[in-house]
Amino acid sequence: MSTQPLLQRTAQKRIALNVRVEPKVFFANERTFLSWLHFTVVLGGLAVGLLNFGDKVGKISAAMFSVIALGIMIYALFVYHWRASAIRKRGSGPYDDRLGPTLLCIALFIAIVTNFILRFTES
Numbered sequence: 001m002s003t004q005p006l007l008q009r010t011a012q013k014r015i016a017l018n019v020r021v022e023p024k025v026f027f028a029n030e031r032t033f034l035s036w037l038h039f040t041v042v043l044g045g046l047a048v049g050l051l052n053f054g055d056k057v058g059k060i061s062a063a064m065f066s067v068i069a070l071g072i073m074i075y076a077l078f079v080y081h082w083r084a085s086a087i088r089k090r091g092s093g094p095y096d097d098r099l100g101p102t103l104l105c106i107a108l109f110i111a112i113v114t115n116f117i118l119r120f121t122e123s
Helices: 023-053 056-088 099-121
Strands: none
Touching (some): 056 099
16 A cells, blocks of 8 residues: 555646536626617617607707617627637636726716706706
């Protein structure tokens, strides 16, 4: 019998294993993309409603909401393709998105504050 311990560390050997990416990872990426697109459709619907039934201030707000919705659509498409290529290449790294929701909240806040300012200063 050997006197060496049963479980021991190897001398800095790295074993390369093929990493299998589960299909649910791809579906989660697609589901996130569709969720962003759903939000942009709702925001675009709000903009169309303001455009059709609003006055001058409503039309300005509709234009701002339309630009925000279009920007979110383009950003969501970019992030979807970035994540899909990173998943395909089996990249290790954070796939979370901290920039998008922050920019979305800031843009919507600016649009709503501008709407209120224009509405209450209109005489």
